[in-house]
Amino acid sequence: MPSHRASAARCISRCTTKLASNEVPYGPLPGVVEAITEAAMGSHRYPDMGVVALREKLAARCGVDPQRVVTGCGSVALAEHLAKATTLGPQDEILYAWRSFEAYPIVAAAAGATSVRVPNRPDHGHDLAAMAAALTPRTRLVLVCNPNNPTGTTVRRAELDAFLDAVPDTTLIVLDEAYREFVTDPGVPDGLATYGDRPNIVVLRTLSKAWGLAGLRIGYAIAAPPVADALRKVLTPFSASCVAQAAALAALDAGDEVRRRAALVVAERERVQAAMQKLLPEVPDTQANFVWLPLRERAVEFAAACERDRVIVRPFPGEGVRVTIGTAEENDAFLAAAEAALNSP
Template identity: 75%
Template sequence: MTRLTRPDLDALPNYVPGRNIADLVRELGLDEAIKLASNEVPYGPLPGVVEAVTEAVTTVHRYPDMGVVRLREVIGERFGVSPDRVVTGCGSVALAEILAKTTCLPGDEIIYSWRSFEAYPIIAAGGGATSIRVPNTAGHGHDLTAMAAAITDRTRMIFVCNPNNPTGTSLRKAEIDRFLDAVPSDVLVVLDEAYREFVTDPDVPDALRTYGDRPNVVVLRTMSKAWGLAGLRMGYLVAQPEVAATIRKVVTPFSTSTVAQAAALAALDQEEEMRRRCSLVIAERTRLTEALRKLSVDVPDSQANFVWLPLGERTAEFSAACESRGVIVRGFHPEGVRVTVGTPEENDRFLAAAEAAL
C-alpha cells in the first residue's frame, strides 16, 4: 500500500489531554468525579466575558478582524509595547507551532528541557526539526548551563518554560541573564510564560519587562489559565517588529476568532478580579504543597497553578488510585503526577485520595 503520511511521525507520541469526567464516571460507576488534570482555573468566566461572547456570536457569519487590531492595541498598552510586536493565535501552543515553522527547516534543532511541556517534541517533529532534550536538574527544573552547552550551528530555537510545566519549578533572573548572554544572536529564545500570573517569587522575572527588548527573545503568553479562556483558545506573543511581521505571514488566516477576540477584550478589563482569583489559587497551592510534604512526597516549590509529585515508578498506581476515588490527575510516566489546584473542596477531596493512595 502506498504510504500517504510521513513515516517519522509514527514514533511521535500523541498529545494527551486530561481524562474526561463523563468517561471516568461511566467506566467506574461513580456518582461524580472532579478533574484536576488540565490546569484550568475553577472559578468560571470572568465578569463580562459571557455577555461579550453572546454579543459576538451574533456576527459569526462574518469573518473576524484578521488583523486583531483592537486586541493587539490593548495588549500593547498593557505591556508598554507597540502593537506591531504583538501576534495573537489559537492558544500559545499554536503560536509555538508557528514559531517552529517560522524558524526551522528540516534538520534544524530545537532545544528544550525535559520533562517540560509535552507539546514541544510534537511541535519540533511536526515541523521536521530535530528535538534536543536536555534533562531536568535533580530539583525538577531547567538546567540552563547544559542547555547552553547543547547549542550547535543547527540550533534555531530554544524553548524555556518558566514556570515549567509540569513541574512548576521556576528560573530566577540571574540564571536567565547568564543563559541569554550565552545564546548566539541568531538563535531564537522563546520564553514560555503560560503561568506568569501565578508567580509570587520576586526573583522570577517578568520576561516582557526584563527581556522584551532583546532582539532574539520572544515572550509567549496564554489567556487559557489565569484569564479563564481555555475553551476559546486565545494566546499571544511579543517579539521584535521584524520577527512578529514574519510570524504573521504564516499564521493561519482568521485563526483568532471573533468570539475569542471579544472574550479576551472583556477579560482584560477584569484584571483586578483575575488577580483576586489567582490569590485564591496561590493560597491553595501552598496548602496542597504543605499537606503533600507531610505525606512524605518531595513536592518542589511551584510558581504555577499546579503541584508536581515526583513519584517515579509509582506514577501509574497513584493516578489510578486517585481515579478510583473520583479524582482525575495527570500522570507523566514514569516521572510523576501533576495536580491542578482546584477549589478548597476539590483539593480536600484530592488530599483524601492521595493519603489513601500513598
C-alpha cells in the same frame, strides 16, 4: 427525553473532581459570557483576521507597540508557528529542557526539526548550564518554560541572565510564560519587563489559564517587530474566532478580578504543596497553578487510585503526576485521595 449516555455524562461531571488540565476553577470572568453571546450573533461573518482591537488592548496592557503583538490559537500554536518560521528540516535543532511542556516535541516534529532534550536537574528544574553546553551552530530555537510545566519549578534571574548571554544573537529564544500570573517569587523574572528589549527573545503568554479562556484558545507573543512580522506571515488565517476575540477583550477589562482569583489559587497552592511535601518530601516548590509529584514508576498507579476516588489528575508514566490547584473543596478531595493512595500497602 435525554439519553442515558447524556445523563451519565452529566453525573460524571457533577461527581468528579477534575484536576488534570491546569484550568482555573472559578468560571468565566465578569462580562465574558455577555460578550460571547453578543459576538455569536455575528458568527456568520468572518472575524477580524488582523485581530486589531485585541492586539491594541494587549499592547496597551503590556506597554508595547501593537506591531510587536501577535495572537494565536493558544500560545502553543504560536510556538508551532515560530518553529516553522525558524527551521527548515532535520538539519535544524530546537532545544528545550525535559521534562517540560509536552507540546514541545510535537512542535518540533511538526516542523520537521530535530529535538534536543536536556534532562532537568535532580530538583526538577531546567539545567541551564547543560542547555548552554548543548547549543550548536544548528540550534535555531530555544524554548524556556518559566514556570515549567509540568514540574512548576522556575528559572531565576541570575541563571537566566547567564544563559541568555550564552545564546548567539542569531538564535531565537522563547520564554514561555503561560503561568506568569501565579508567580509570587520576586526572584523569578518577568520575561517581558526584563528581557523584552532583546531582539532575539519572544515572550509567550496566554489567556487560557488565569484569564479563564481555556475553551476559546487565545495566546499571544510579544517580539521585536521583525520577528513579529515574520510570525504573522505564517499564521493560520482567521485562527482567532470572533467569539474568542470578543471574550478576550471582555476578559482584559477584569484585571482586578484576575488578580483576586490568582491570589486564591496561590493560597490553595501553598496549602496543597505543604500537605503533599509531608507525604512526599521530593515534591518541588511550585510557582504555577499545579503541583508536581515525582512518583516515577508509581505515577499511573497513583492516578488510577485517585480516579477510583473520583479525582482526575494527570500522570506522566514513569515520571510523575501533575495536579491542578482547584477550589478548596476540590483540593480537599484530592488530598484525601492522595493520602489514601500513598499510605495504601
